[in-house]
Amino acid sequence: MNKIITIAIIALMLIILSNVSIAADRSYLTATLMKYEPQPAEPGKYVKVYVKLENTGTKTAENVMLEVIPEFPFSLDPGKSNQKYIGLLGGSKFHVAEFNLRVDENAVEGTNKLKIKYSLDKEQTSWAEKELDVSIQTENSVLSITDIQTEPTELIPGSTGTIQIEIENMANAYLSDITVSLDLSSDNLPFAPMNSASEKNFYQLKTGAKEQVSFNIIAYPDAEAGIYKIPLTITYNDNVGNDYSKSDIVGVIVNSEPEIKVVVDSTTLLTGQSTGEVVLKIINKGLGDVKFLNLKLGETDNYEVLSSTNEEYIGNLDSDDFETVDFKLLLKSTEKVEIPLTLTYMDNNNKEYTQDLSLNLKIHTAEALGQKKGGSSWIIIIAVVVVAGFFYYRHRKKKKKMQQ
Secondary structure (H helix, E strand, O other): OHHHHHHHHHHHHHHHHHHHHHHHOOOOEEEEEEEEEOOOEOOOOEEEEEEEEEEOOOOOEEEEEEEEEOOOOEEOOOOOOOEEEEEEEOOOOEEEEEEEEEEOOOOOOEEEEEEEEEEOOOOOOOOEEEEEEEEEOOOOOOEEEEEEEEEOOEEOOOOEEEEEEEEEEOOOOOEEEEEEEEOOOOOOOOEEEOOOOOEEEEEEEOOOOEEEEEEEEEEOOOOOOEEEEEEEEEEEEEOOOOEEEEEEEEEEEEOOOOOEEEEEEEEOOEOOOOEEEEEEEEEEOOOOOEEEEEEEEOOOOOEEEOOOOOEEEEEEEOOOEEEEEEEEEEEOOOOOEEEEEEEEEEEOOOOEEEEEEEEEEOOEOOOOOOOOOOHHHHHHHHHHHHHHHHHHHHHHHHHHHHHO
16 A cells, blocks of 8 residues: 555656756746836826746757736827837746826726737737826926915005915826815914815815815904914825825915004294294104104194204104194294105005105284283383383472472
């Protein structure tokens, strides 16, 4: 029994060795993807594919042919052959064939299959096929911010406005799960969302498409004038599932138009009096402070400025505050006097303003103002004369008595 088993095992081994010898004494082709450039391939561009065809047998392969099958998303330019004739390929030898393929711009990002086939049949009637994995992905999945606008361009404290952000898909594939958000949480930002969330979402944006998102905000009533930077964040995914995050800044200006008013506070100019002073009050009625405030008094034919200068530099003038300046004038007319003024100043955002004004100064008589012109002086003079006359009379009378 043991002899029978031993003989059977020996016979089986001889059969196996015989088959191995027969298999080894033949040609056998295998195809692999050696590399491709660029890696990953990009939609709308070319990719060079290097296919390695190897004869793993011992016998030389004859009439070897390699062919690429240009199916979506891969294609060949017109006139380019999809075949590579190799001819003889020795045992344990290999050949690398190169194909320059175009990747369709609508290719789906991710792993795509490139089909090839090869043959060593003399008549090329028997082919072996294989699928090679080629990864396709946009080099930069860019979601670009193309425009940012605020309406109005300057927010008045306590008022509302809108921030509009336009984004564009600059990638060669769909982008999805897009979130655009404004960060208004900082204590240094005098804004709050107004009937609007501070985050906007939308599902997908195709290649070359644009999308606008709007945020309604309100400026705090006590917001100081200035330029504020609001952090902006955009997150999204590409078709392969990669996550992206983009950060930027939105500038918002808080400001209000200055409102400066000038009035005549008081004057000593009277009819019949050639010189006097006029006191001007400059009032800041606006919501914002002004700085570098300068007032220049113009000259006309009705008066001449007798002060050392016709300008006064006031400097800063806070909201709801005032300053006074005075000028000494020489009148050349007793009627209404028109005083031209020029104000120059800046707001807190260093925006320059020039304001031309004209004040009408009416010259009154002393009587019209309830003053009896020179009355007290005449009374004193009359009193002095009366007293002097009285003493003179007594002195003369006394002198006559002494002579008698």
